[in-house]
Amino acid sequence: MVYCFEKQFNAAYTxxxxxExxxxxxxxxxxxxNLIHEKGTICTYHVREVVLLGKGMxxxxxxxxxxxTECELQCMCxxxxxxxxxxxxxxxxLIxxxxxxxxxxxxxxxxxxxVERGYTCIPTTYTTFAAALNPKLHDNYHKTLDKVLELATNDDGKHKVIQPGLMEIKDRVRTVQSSSASNVPCKSTTPASTSTLPHSHTSPKSLHCRNTTKESITSKVLSPLVAH
Incomplete structure (x- = not known):
């Protein structure tokens, strides 16, 4: 490596x-x-490049x-x-x-x-965690956090604001009483005798639990292919 920017690119890029x-x-x-024109801080260069065209140059x-002053470059290519x-x-x-x-x-x-890359949450059908997780909500939180980190970049002063703010949000979420039902997927614990109850005594929640259990029983799980 001859020039410093080559080492700079090698250390930064994938x-x-x-x-490339x-x-x-x-x-x-x-x-x-070749420097052609210079007016104030704006300089105009003509760069000649020898390119291969067929069998000739x-x-x-x-x-x-x-x-x-700003070290800004703009090329017509x-x-x-x-x-x-x-x-x-x-x-x-630059050289x-x-x-x-x-x-x-x-x-x-x-x-x-x-760079820290944010990955999307992919729900699965063979875990109970997937039934309780909202992938769209999970991705929205990730996108919001990525925007905050992008605004902070390498500014230590902004990062000092982000860290206490995240800790405060975590403490508030932990102490706030949830107004919805538990996110744990329900399991059918109803005895066999209660299955004969009339339709008017069956809640929508219990119907949802029984339907979920029925689908999990009827779904066929295939074995993986044998690899030698």
Whole structure:
């Protein structure tokens, strides 16, 4: 690794995404940046790249605009806007300006290997826990928490606000009396003699329990395939 931003990409990106970045790094040897115009903090570069066209070679010119104070780059190939990684033309401009580390804003969060990913809750039909869990509600909580963490990013001051707030929510949920029935799936404990009660004395809850038990009995569980 020659440039510092190559080590920076390798430490931040996943292996598959870093391989895409390496393709752009190899193209640096075929790119040459020339400063054409400079007005205030805005610099305009023409980057010439030698590309393989059939059995011959062809020179292609790209225009890159650079804001020297904000360290913002915009290339006419639009690779960063559509692909999410910096192109060889923008990196060539950084090298020409003796900048060997890219700002963190050019390392998108979705490609990072250390990002904490939220997984959706998938209900199953062979566990009693699935009957009591609301997957949509579970996913909504995850999305809300992900938005809060995204707002906090790496700000220690904001994280100090989040942690006490979560602890307070947990304590309040623990102390609040639940207004609904228990989430534990009901089991049929009614004796055989009570099954002959008239329809008017049968509650909807007991009907739901008996239907659930009947479905679990009639469902056929298949054995897995034998693997040698």
């Amino acid at each position: 292996n598959s995404k870093f391989k 970045v390496q393709v752009e790094l190899k193209r640096l040897g075929y790119c040459r940046a 062809k020179k292609v010119e790209f225009v890159v605009h650079c804001n020297s 639009w690779l960063f806007e559509f692909g999410g990684i910096m192109c060889a033309h923008s990196l060539c401009v 020409d300006r003796s900048i060997y580390e890219v700002p963190n804003k050019y390392i998108i969060l979705r490609w990072r290997k250390d």
